Amino acid sequence: MTDESPRRRSGGRAARQAIRLAAHAEHVPFLTRKLAPFEVLDEEGLATIEENADTILQEVGLEFRGDEDALKTLRDAGADVQGVRVRFTRGMCRQIVQASAPRQFTQYARNPERSVEIGGMHTVFAPNYGSPFVRDLDKGRRYGTLEDFRNLVKLTYASPHLHHSGGTVCEPVDIPVNKRHLDMVYTHLRYSDKPFMGSVTAPERARDTVEMARIAFGADYIDDHTVCLSLINANSPLVWDSVMIGAARAYAEANQATLMTPFILAGAMAPVTTAGVCAQTLAEALGGMTFVQLVRPGAPVVLGSFASSMSMQSGAPTFGTPEPALVLYVMAALARRLGVPFRSGGSLCASKIADAQAAYESAATIQPTVLGGVNFVLHAAGWLEGGLTVGYEKFVMDADQCGMMAVFVNGVDMSENGQALDAILGNQPGVHFLGTAHTLANFESAFYRSEIADNNSFEQWQEDGSLDAAARANRIWKKTLAEYEAPPIDPGIDEALNEFIERRKASMPDSEV
């Protein structure tokens, strides 16, 4: 051979045709990584960032705004509270968190087979979160509706590669802001049986979420079973506001899990440097997790980190760049040292459409996500345009990548069959392996099969219409929705949920805040 352009092999067609092409959808409820996480910083570097976080907590402190109860809780625990400013002595937050926060917890799903483990060597993929816009190839970019929300929940339910139904998969802007959480939670409970996320846009909406979980799972059950997990963002730099703190309290009181997540566009909400972003993220997250553990010691809590870089031309957030990848690896290591589950990453990009930019950027985020050992991955599928839009085609493509990750994290099979030494010794130089017994025995499950990738010849691809990956993904989500069947639900529970929603909606006028 004179070059490295593999051409179709002429031999072995019969052998290949003999192989049954059954799909091997090995459904796992979450990933269990067999590979040690990739590390970018040594012990000394990590310890320095921890010290800096402690210095920030002690000298500047955090603000807990608009929530007197929170300030009282923190003061009672020994923090120095001046107005809304809360300072913590060195090591205080770490000590409180480590005293009671679980290293790992189970989030129970309506279908017990879909319950997920959050923490340790496990990784859980959840879809996009928080986008006001949706996009698909047919209708372009538009505001999301409850129908889009339902579609995305259905697509997530149908995907073997996503483990979690997520939360605000898109904003259903056709429903009033103060009521849409009811429809969103209902949609997760009715159209999926995977675990879900709750509302955080107001403390009472968090309480509504918990009420609906009580109806769906049983009131007693949820007090000692975590059934929802919600995203609590810091208002970085160094602020936790009343809405988020109120929602966090509502969930913690009910023993439900929270992702305490500093949201940092480096250069705006923190310094531009990786080590600076990490120290500040750790300080903010420690403060938030401390509050949760003071509300209810032992309530499941996850250290979150969302960090992006910035365009120097426009100040817009940028994704898939090396700097946020470094932040992710460092924060993952810091969470392991603290002994709490870690949330970060996803399939993030700044691209407006599901093109090569979107894919490069998303891949440059999801690879560190998996190699760094993230435990809970929000935005694993669908994210476009810095999160402003969720794309149907992008969703399908990203989920396919999540499927590949599930294979990768299993590492190398070193069984006798995996080593395949007999197959090599039994073969002759120059003779291909297409028809050997070992190949035939392993071929079906040997390689990850992408739904999206076109691996045909150029001529075949041309004959098939010269489609790009987005066009193929368009067909896939439509087929998936057409074939969707809802998981069963107890009619009494369904009725009770609908009654609750009706009552709550009737209790207040529509509002857009």
Next chain:
Amino acid sequence: MTDESPRRRSGGRAARQAIRLAAHAEHVPFLTRKLAPFEVLDEEGLATIEENADTILQEVGLEFRGDEDALKTLRDAGADVQGVRVRFTRGMCRQIVQASAPRQFTQYARNPERSVEIGGMHTVFAPNYGSPFVRDLDKGRRYGTLEDFRNLVKLTYASPHLHHSGGTVCEPVDIPVNKRHLDMVYTHLRYSDKPFMGSVTAPERARDTVEMARIAFGADYIDDHTVCLSLINANSPLVWDSVMIGAARAYAEANQATLMTPFILAGAMAPVTTAGVCAQTLAEALGGMTFVQLVRPGAPVVLGSFASSMSMQSGAPTFGTPEPALVLYVMAALARRLGVPFRSGGSLCASKIADAQAAYESAATIQPTVLGGVNFVLHAAGWLEGGLTVGYEKFVMDADQCGMMAVFVNGVDMSENGQALDAILGNQPGVHFLGTAHTLANFESAFYRSEIADNNSFEQWQEDGSLDAAARANRIWKKTLAEYEAPPIDPGIDEALNEFIERRKASMPDSEV
């Protein structure tokens, strides 16, 4: 904040405008990684694969076909030679390679500032290799010509992210097969001053390459300076053929470097399993490297691995899947244990066009390439369609990713400035960092700036024509070619090269083999 959709910040415009937007093209001749490589297999697993490789070499052996001299060389060194079959006792190849092959070597460039280090913690990016077809958005897919070849050499020369001019960047099919190597080598020497690769399609073409290197660098110089590096593929399974072995001999005799690379489409040229592919790759590469060290002890040699998975539907090679990534990580670790430089990876994909499939697959190859610690990266830019085609737009996109890798491998800056503790302590909660002194001092070089990514608002992007990444890349390569200026060359050398080419071309009739 209630969601994670970062919007443009209204503040700080003045601060941003105050920042001079000078390009910070920090040109490095090759990467020096500060991060330890990612490992997927433990000591025991790696040792098992080494044992299996030894078993293969001892029991089945390799075939060295059509080259009596090679068989004599191997027999004289103690190998068991029966016909063309060569068996090596356990550990023999390892011993021979470790006795004389350099752990790391310099490949000298015509411009000394562009010489590269191959081995150790260094990574060198070279462009696509071996494609008969080229593609761009204007003219579509077509056979490559010498003009395309020149264009790709020029684009590589102009890229700050590619360190090496490569070899057969595309096949110039408008030139007869038996003469095109002369034009190719000349193009590298004339239109670039980065290091280059030589011809391997016949032993005499390898000798022509060496002759031209003697003219360009000086006859004495190249005997103790490696100035060209060439790709020698095994004809897997377990065969080294006369063309490749002859070319390897020609280069080794002249102290020039070779990439001894088993080329394995798993399931065809080896078993389907990762551990099987790795054992066979190691066996084949060990045999090839042993031959090189016997020809000339100390001649620079690189352990190569090219492995792809396979479509179960068609038998076509597939790329960007998890299995080849695992092979790459394992082979990189095996090369480190052997103590030789390692070649693998690139920006490989099966996609026909520069779409999301191409980008996902390429990213899923280049990330392991860098994280695994590959020393020489062929196909780092341009590869499409399993290597059958090199794409102009894909080239530009891939090079941009290589640029990101250069930032990533520097790891985390833990200097005082990197820690940014004073900046955080000097700031107040809720106040952004856009205008702080630390941000202003670091902003220009804080983040990797992609040439391709569009980070503007949706509205701005729409106003700019709703271009996808490929369309933007199209503009970039045209601009780069328009602005290209050739590096200087001594007119006497240029004349001597042209005279040599003319003489060689006149000495033989055109041939298409």
